[in-house]
Amino acid sequence: MTDLRPAGFDRRRFLAVGGVVGAGALLAACTSNDTGEATNDNSQVATGSNDNAAPGTKVTIGFSGPQSDHGWIAAISKNAADSAKRFSDVTFEPVEATNEVTRQISSVETLIDKKVGALVILPFDGKALTAVARKAMDAGIPVVNLDREFDTPQAYRTLIKGDNYGMGVAAATYIGEQMKSKGVANPVIVEIAGIDSLQLTQDRSRGFAETLAKYGFNVTARQAAQFTVESGQQVTANLLQAQRKIDAVWNHDDDQGVGVLAAINQANRSEFIMVGGAGSANAMRLIKEDKGVLKATVTYSPSMASSAISLARLIAQNKGLSDLVEKQVPKSITLASETITKENVDQYLSLGFES
Amino acid sequence: MTDRTEAPAAVEVPPADEQGRVEQAASATASPRLGGRLSEVRNLGLVGVLVILAIVGVATTDGAFLTRSNLLNILVSASIIGVVTVGMTFVIIGGGIDLSVGALVALSSVWATTLATQDYGPVVMVLCALLVGMGAGLVNGVLIAYGRLVAFIVTLAMLVSARGLAQSLSDRRTQLVTVDAINDIATTEVLGIPLLVYLFAAVIAVGWVVLNRTTFGRRTFAVGGNPEAARLAGIDVRRHTALLYVVSGLCCGIAAVMIMARTTTGSSTHGDLYELDAIAAVIIGGTLLTGGRGTLIGSILGVLVFTTITNLFVLNNLPTEVQNIAKGLIIVAAVLLQRRSRASSP
Amino acid sequence: MDALLTVSGVVKEFPGVRALDGVDLEVLAGEVHCLLGQNGAGKSTLIKVLSGAHRADSGEVRWQGAPVAFGTPVAALRAGLATIYQELDLVDGLTVAENVFLGHEPATLGFSRRGAMNDATRVLLDRLGHPGIRPTREVGSLSAAGKQVVSMARALSHHARLIVMDEPSAVLDSGEVANLFRVIRQLTADGVAVVYISHRLDEIRQIGDRVTVLKDGRTVAVGLPADTPTPEVVRLMTGRNVEYAFPRATAAPAGATEILRVEGLSRRGEFQDVSFSVHSGEIVGLAGLVGSGRSEILETVYGARKADAGTVTVDGKALRSGSVRAAIRAGLGLAPEERKSQGLLLHEPVFQNVSVSSLGRFSRGGFVQRGRELAEAARVAEQLDVRPADPKRVVRTLSGGNQQKVVLARWLLRGCRLLILDEPTRGVDVGARTEIYRLVRDLADSGVGVLLVSSEIPEVLGLSDRVLVVREGRVVHAGPADEIDESAVLDLVMEGAVA
Numbered sequence A: 001m002t003d004l005r006p007a008g009f010d011r012r013r014f015l016a017v018g019g020v021v022g023a024g025a026l027l028a029a030c031t032s033n034d035t036g037e038a039t040n041d042n043s044q045v046a047t048g049s050n051d052n053a054a055p056g057t058k059v060t061i062g063f064s065g066p067q068s069d070h071g072w073i074a075a076i077s078k079n080a081a082d083s084a085k086r087f088s089d090v091t092f093e094p095v096e097a098t099n100e101v102t103r104q105i106s107s108v109e110t111l112i113d114k115k116v117g118a119l120v121i122l123p124f125d126g127k128a129l130t131a132v133a134r135k136a137m138d139a140g141i142p143v144v145n146l147d148r149e150f151d152t153p154q155a156y157r158t159l160i161k162g163d164n165y166g167m168g169v170a171a172a173t174y175i176g177e178q179m180k181s182k183g184v185a186n187p188v189i190v191e192i193a194g195i196d197s198l199q200l201t202q203d204r205s206r207g208f209a210e211t212l213a214k215y216g217f218n219v220t221a222r223q224a225a226q227f228t229v230e231s232g233q234q235v236t237a238n239l240l241q242a243q244r245k246i247d248a249v250w251n252h253d254d255d256q257g258v259g260v261l262a263a264i265n266q267a268n269r270s271e272f273i274m275v276g277g278a279g280s281a282n283a284m285r286l287i288k289e290d291k292g293v294l295k296a297t298v299t300y301s302p303s304m305a306s307s308a309i310s311l312a313r314l315i316a317q318n319k320g321l322s323d324l325v326e327k328q329v330p331k332s333i334t335l336a337s338e339t340i341t342k343e344n345v346d347q348y349l350s351l352g353f354e355s
Numbered sequence B: 001m002t003d004r005t006e007a008p009a010a011v012e013v014p015p016a017d018e019q020g021r022v023e024q025a026a027s028a029t030a031s032p033r034l035g036g037r038l039s040e041v042r043n044l045g046l047v048g049v050l051v052i053l054a055i056v057g058v059a060t061t062d063g064a065f066l067t068r069s070n071l072l073n074i075l076v077s078a079s080i081i082g083v084v085t086v087g088m089t090f091v092i093i094g095g096g097i098d099l100s101v102g103a104l105v106a107l108s109s110v111w112a113t114t115l116a117t118q119d120y121g122p123v124v125m126v127l128c129a130l131l132v133g134m135g136a137g138l139v140n141g142v143l144i145a146y147g148r149l150v151a152f153i154v155t156l157a158m159l160v161s162a163r164g165l166a167q168s169l170s171d172r173r174t175q176l177v178t179v180d181a182i183n184d185i186a187t188t189e190v191l192g193i194p195l196l197v198y199l200f201a202a203v204i205a206v207g208w209v210v211l212n213r214t215t216f217g218r219r220t221f222a223v224g225g226n227p228e229a230a231r232l233a234g235i236d237v238r239r240h241t242a243l244l245y246v247v248s249g250l251c252c253g254i255a256a257v258m259i260m261a262r263t264t265t266g267s268s269t270h271g272d273l274y275e276l277d278a279i280a281a282v283i284i285g286g287t288l289l290t291g292g293r294g295t296l297i298g299s300i301l302g303v304l305v306f307t308t309i310t311n312l313f314v315l316n317n318l319p320t321e322v323q324n325i326a327k328g329l330i331i332v333a334a335v336l337l338q339r340r341s342r343a344s345s346p
Numbered sequence C: 001m002d003a004l005l006t007v008s009g010v011v012k013e014f015p016g017v018r019a020l021d022g023v024d025l026e027v028l029a030g031e032v033h034c035l036l037g038q039n040g041a042g043k044s045t046l047i048k049v050l051s052g053a054h055r056a057d058s059g060e061v062r063w064q065g066a067p068v069a070f071g072t073p074v075a076a077l078r079a080g081l082a083t084i085y086q087e088l089d090l091v092d093g094l095t096v097a098e099n100v101f102l103g104h105e106p107a108t109l110g111f112s113r114r115g116a117m118n119d120a121t122r123v124l125l126d127r128l129g130h131p132g133i134r135p136t137r138e139v140g141s142l143s144a145a146g147k148q149v150v151s152m153a154r155a156l157s158h159h160a161r162l163i164v165m166d167e168p169s170a171v172l173d174s175g176e177v178a179n180l181f182r183v184i185r186q187l188t189a190d191g192v193a194v195v196y197i198s199h200r201l202d203e204i205r206q207i208g209d210r211v212t213v214l215k216d217g218r219t220v221a222v223g224l225p226a227d228t229p230t231p232e233v234v235r236l237m238t239g240r241n242v243e244y245a246f247p248r249a250t251a252a253p254a255g256a257t258e259i260l261r262v263e264g265l266s267r268r269g270e271f272q273d274v275s276f277s278v279h280s281g282e283i284v285g286l287a288g289l290v291g292s293g294r295s296e297i298l299e300t301v302y303g304a305r306k307a308d309a310g311t312v313t314v315d316g317k318a319l320r321s322g323s324v325r326a327a328i329r330a331g332l333g334l335a336p337e338e339r340k341s342q343g344l345l346l347h348e349p350v351f352q353n354v355s356v357s358s359l360g361r362f363s364r365g366g367f368v369q370r371g372r373e374l375a376e377a378a379r380v381a382e383q384l385d386v387r388p389a390d391p392k393r394v395v396r397t398l399s400g401g402n403q404q405k406v407v408l409a410r411w412l413l414r415g416c417r418l419l420i421l422d423e424p425t426r427g428v429d430v431g432a433r434t435e436i437y438r439l440v441r442d443l444a445d446s447g448v449g450v451l452l453v454s455s456e457i458p459e460v461l462g463l464s465d466r467v468l469v470v471r472e473g474r475v476v477h478a479g480p481a482d483e484i485d486e487s488a489v490l491d492l493v494m495e496g497a498v499a
Helices: A011-028 A071-086 A101-113 A126-138 A164-182 A199-214 A229-242 A254-266 A281-289 A304-316 A345-351 B002-011 B018-029 B034-060 B068-093 B101-111 B115-120 B122-145 B151-170 B180-187 B195-213 B215-225 B227-232 B237-263 B274-284 B296-315 B320-344 C043-051 C073-079 C096-100 C114-127 C144-157 C174-189 C201-207 C230-238 C294-301 C324-330 C339-343 C350-355 C370-383 C400-414 C430-445 C457-463 C486-495
Strands: A059-064 A090-094 A118-121 A143-146 A158-161 A189-193 A221-224 A248-251 A273-278 A294-299 A332-334 A339-341 C003-014 C017-028 C032-036 C058-063 C081-084 C162-166 C193-197 C210-215 C218-225 C258-267 C271-279 C283-287 C309-314 C332-335 C418-422 C449-454 C466-471 C474-480
Touching: A011 B122, A059 A071, A059 A101, A059 A304, A071 A090, A071 A254, A071 A304, A090 A304, A101 A118, A101 A126, A118 A126, A118 A304, A126 A143, A143 A304, A158 A304, A164 A199, A164 A248, A164 A273, A164 A294, A164 A339, A189 A199, A189 A229, A221 A229, A229 A254, A229 B068, A229 B237, A229 B296, A248 A254, A254 A273, A254 A281, A254 A294, A254 B180, A254 B237, A281 A294, A281 A339, A281 A345, A339 A345, B034 B296, B068 B101, B068 B195, B068 B215, B068 B237, B068 B274, B068 B296, B101 B122, B101 B151, B101 B237, B101 B274, B115 B122, B122 B151, B122 B180, B122 B237, B180 B195, B180 B237, B195 B215, B195 B237, B195 B296, B215 B227, B215 B237, B227 B237, B227 C339, B274 B296, B274 B320, B296 B320, C003 C043, C017 C032, C017 C043, C017 C058, C017 C193, C017 C210, C032 C201, C043 C073, C043 C081, C043 C162, C043 C193, C073 C081, C081 C144, C096 C114, C096 C144, C114 C144, C144 C174, C174 C193, C174 C201, C210 C230, C218 C230, C230 C486, C258 C294, C258 C449, C271 C294, C271 C309, C271 C449, C271 C466, C271 C474, C283 C294, C283 C430, C283 C457, C283 C486, C294 C332, C294 C418, C294 C449, C309 C324, C324 C332, C332 C400, C339 C400, C350 C370, C350 C400, C370 C400, C400 C430, C418 C430, C430 C449, C430 C457, C449 C457, C457 C486, C466 C486, C474 C486
Parallel strands: A059 A090, A059 A118, A118 A143, A143 A158, A158 A332, A189 A221, A189 A248, A248 A273, A273 A294, C017 C218, C032 C193, C032 C210, C081 C162, C162 C193, C283 C449, C283 C466, C332 C418, C418 C449
Antiparallel strands: A294 A339, C003 C017, C003 C058, C210 C218, C258 C271, C258 C309, C466 C474
């Protein structure tokens, strides 16, 4: 009980405490993701130079989307918010992003109760949110259905979505043409899909396979990843073992594509061409550099969120699309899936999203 | 029924209860070092499973399975989850469970790949990943050991909040690693074998030595096998328990560095469901979920079995859903096989 | 009146122990028959044979005149013989009615008829004089006494003709005991017989009709009237057949240094104001019933429990309360009561169990030097004659006596100053006991102080130099072991005063 050493001289404890404090300081300094540059202002929002851009009646637009770690969904939310900011007559009212259907339903209900002027909804599950979207429509709130379609047209005023089948078609067309011009008779074509249980993945694969068939080609090997970098890497590492020589790869998603490319790089493979999907900024930069296997990507652009906000505003203000003859916004818009290659990448760079 | 009537007997003739008699009968025929043999037999069962998988691989893949590059590929694929499993083995032998491993891998990878961290260079990035893992592990350990909370709950909470923190740090974006020294870890080969495999082997070797040759390892078995006896024998059970979670966190940090190199990214989606894979590997490796008994080698064999299964399925171009069904079946089969070989052993 | 249950010449043998060595018992319908005997006399084994948990090796049990051998507790219950153990076997999460009818719920097509069940339970509780307990109440929220009533209702729901109660009053306060007696009288008035086991002679005189005394697995008196005088009963209980050889102290511990001093030690609800000291070379024994606080005192001295008040001093230095590590560092060692659950790493080999408290000595830089560890542990194990003499053998496969030696070896290896032994010979067979006694005395002769607790009074008296008698958390007597005899101690622990 008579410890003669003062507590301060306990060297081990002193070092331990010092170490913990130092480690804490180090970690605290490591949390920032600030680039130090001004945030890039190449946002994918309508430039609006026509009559419709002029401020009209004030509109509150409610926005509800799923929560995700996926760069694409993150870009959707960001685009919607940025786009709303451009309009002085729009008040943007986003609700908490969630991947739980019941919570998304109740947050949409909150927006209905607030009597917003228009709703933009990207449902986590189109079927499950149909009822609440109809409820909004019945309450006189126009709904812009973003990308994942509701069960019935009565649940939305306007649908704007990407073309999943078209993505497959575009990717297959690019690969088909390349193989033809290279004169490859029986190409080994590998497909790395996204989450297999999703309808959109199945649509993409169907478009891909059906279009390849027109060239007389088929998919040699197909594996599904999880839209995550890690799963893309894992699946590709194994696939490369299975196929010693590959002619072309289509990867559905540029986010998981980072992992796909890492695996290709680590296996030292470069004998094939690769086509991406969705159109991330990173993929576009690689296409522009033209140093690796990635030669093209087919778009499924999150810019549709910006357009959805524009459409919601026009609908609420009772305006049409100024370049169209009709006085009203069309009922449905499907975006074309475009093929970005080295030749045209510059004009798309501003639309690429950061994964 | 017998259990309930057994209890009061302790008052008068505990040594002579039926259990004691059964044990004595068993010890008369079985080897006195039953425990040691048993785990060896379990491991043999797993080696058997691996051999069967290899035979299936050779038979179905037209030469693609049994190539140097594919075998190395299996080892590399196993390396990341394998390192996590080493930490998990310590925790489970010590009588705990760590559900947060996958989330800790994600958090460490994100923290170590923020732009600010990458500015400091590769050494700080590695240090950062290890410190984040150990720090989160320490939080787990302190809450469990000193806060007397249930490990399942604490690490479940850590799972949720670490992933949340990873999401908020990364703003849900994939952070590309632009520091070449990190990315090189995945591409460097020494004597024709990838650096990741050496790392994996090093972690296993250190883990094995610590578990089997140090006081720390000895105390891990004691704390997991009989915490009350360990306490009364003078082991600081609480500090030891806390340290076990730090070990697990450290392994997650190492795994995070490896995953950063392998995917060239840090992301809050990394390490998805690692907790289940690691626990499954530990269990089929013969470690008791109740703690106190187990082997590191068994856990590693468990990891290899899982990785080989995935590899086989991709090589055969089978769809994911079939993979999942088969994986479940093989887990059950592996455990059944182990029990069989145990029953038939002397 | 016809005998409801007749037991004659029942023998039950376990390896190393003849737990029952010819027991006779006769229980009449509607009587309260008390079963008396010291710890180890065979009471629990007899109950287990009656209830079907154990099978008798030989002898006869007749139930309502016909010879029976209940294979399982369920079979006994179906025949009308119910047993209520000290550790009540109720499911805390279920309601009273669900517990009463657990396993034989009134049901139609698989749907339990809750209404009928609750009604029937209410009738049973009324009959037991406890209409206040709601059948829908959760059992976990009841007191120990309440739970006991539920157990009895369960017995009655099986139409029990005989209910065996194993120390039912141990968990009750005096008011609740009075209530229990009321219930028992109610039962016997209905013709149900009760076999009542207790250590408390006053209770037996209050509630019992007749008494059977067991000693060392034999019946020494069958069907005595309950008002047999205490000295007579005590004489029956203590007259021993088996005498253990206790080694005497070789030298009087006069002038020995004081190792342990305990002053005013208290823990609320467990024990109050306990003071004593242990000198080097001295064995101090604590005698008392289960629940008297004796084990709690030991564990508090060892730091496994934190004292509310009082001090523990070892070699003149006060120990930090509630720290096992501090106690071990000061030189204390414990051989706990529950050897398997508290003392041993059952799946580890002998040498690792021996070395676990001295690992620091065999490690350099955290690495265990296995060779030295094994050699040292083996040396100590050999010194204590642990058999078989294989230090790598898994401890689980050792006999009770040898397991105890492993625990002793652990502290011998560490070189402790004061050894605390809680029930050192529990689960140790007759032959090995003498060995353990010899070892303990040898340790004391080498200068170690020993603090000992045992339920077996002859053991405490025979082994100790000084004896403390504990009753209800207080030391009621302290003095040299050779100045008090077994019956006096028995009186003290049961009655609280020397008869």
